Amino acid sequence: MIKIKEKTFNEIVDSIEGFKNILVLGCGGCASVCLGGGQKEVERLCVNLNIFFKSELSSRVAKGYTVERQCNITFIEETRSFIKDFDAVLSMACGAGAQYMAEIYPATPIFPAVNTIAIGIDREVGVYEEKCRACGDCVVGFTGGVCPVTRCAKGLFNGPCGGTNKGNCEISSNIPCAWVDIYNRLKSQDRLDNILKIRPVMEWQNQTQRTVIQNR
Amino acid sequence: MSLYQIISGPMVWTSFLLFIAGTIFQIIKLYPFIKQSTTRLNAISYSSVNREKTTTANNKKIFTKKLFRHLPDFNSLIYKFAMLKYSLFGRYPLTIFVTTLFHLLLIFSPFMVLGHNILFESALGVSFPSLSSEFSTILTFIIILCCLYFLIRRLTVPLVKSITTSSDYIMLAIAAAPFLTGFMAHHQIFNYTVMLHLHILSGEIMLISIPFTKFIHMIYFIITRVVLMNNGLRIKELKI
């Protein structure tokens, strides 16, 4: 699912400078699963903000609320009755959720309180690893189930660059080279011919906003 | 006034009146809910307006080794028939068949019984085409069988049992009673007069209970489904 991480407190405080009533809006979906913006995190941020506001001797207040998902109108709708009581919203959902909130409430300033990091997997509770960059044209069928877009620092579609350094990436000896992993995996499955198939580069074709319409 | 006169005279009118008034009342009561759903629909279309269908880069055609592949003809009847198993009907064929039949007959067959039409004619001056006595008997019998199917399903299927309450049995009894008594009266099983009285009475009970009990799904079903369908239509509209 989508993985997010809370912004630093300073950045959050800076962004809501000058707004009096703040709504901290959590998301019960992915944001909650990756311990980034669920109800618990919302409550914690509210406490922190209110302590800060008190130290400022201002009358500003932060209140928390968690909807089930900010990317579906069904669940955002319940905030409509009280959204007007707030001057600004700090969204703790991913960028998609924050934008949808902004779209639904054109008059309310929305600020993200989190950074949307990745589409990833759960290594363990609290440790998440990026696996996919949603390039829109999945190639892992040719690359032995290792994503070159995500794992290769240069996102190379076709073969390693010249910097491959004993199985590691040229940018750091801590980062394994994606193409070495691809080679090893394809070799162990006897599918090495796959590596020879040239995949045309994206050439920014995947840069327009996408709309998915499924056949139902 | 005899008992027969009461239940076949003022009681009938009262129950029709209660049915109509109750229906109108319940629809008005639902208005805030309908309005809520409409605001949501507006929000959906607000956010999607003027959005072109954008798809992702698709440069994989190069890798297709074979030029011609056998693909199912997505518009063919055979394909559609194969897809049927993923529909509600495909998953519960018997139940959907019985349910559809039951509801259609429940609503329409009372208008097609000769005896009823004579009453309609004398009371309102209008009547509907009547079915032959044998055919109405068969239809009534089918309804009773459907009710039995529901009863057995309620009693035996664990899934159904898990959410069954006593009201479900009462509803089933109220729905079956007019048909059972009508059937018995017509065939002079037991005592004709008693059965006729019971038939009229149970019909009236059913009519009155429609707006005020779980039978309300007869009315609300239309509204909730239309709201849903409207939703679906709006989404279809967006498929540019």
Place this chain on the structure above:
Amino acid sequence: MTSNHSILFEQDEPSSEQKDLVEISKKVCVEEINAILKEKKHQIATALKVCAHCTLCADSCFLYRSKEKVAEHMPSHKFITSIGVIYKKKGKVTMEELYEMRETLWKRCVLCTRCSCPLGINIPELLAIGRRILRSQGVYHSYSEN
């Protein structure tokens, strides 16, 4: 020393079950629940009235299809035993009941909004109201507790 220390530290931290026990002793705020129930009254009442207990929604839930096909995974069972119970009791529920409902509302449903009822009941929305009520009482599933 350090290992002892860490053991001590771990014992100081209440386990999730202990936490739940502490939480359960908290009081339920009936007014708060009723405020939400009042706002959503028509929707809940309509759904409870319209649901014919026909169980045709069972197969539309992917959890029902992929996990054991037990009644607990059927969408209608989920909303009748959660929000339905809260509504029928007019909000007068105990913390224990809310914790039981938490299992239904979070573990047996991911609010994917895929389920459909032939009578047009919006089941996910009802389950979301249930979650909202639980959240208002501080009862929710924490993904860090496994």
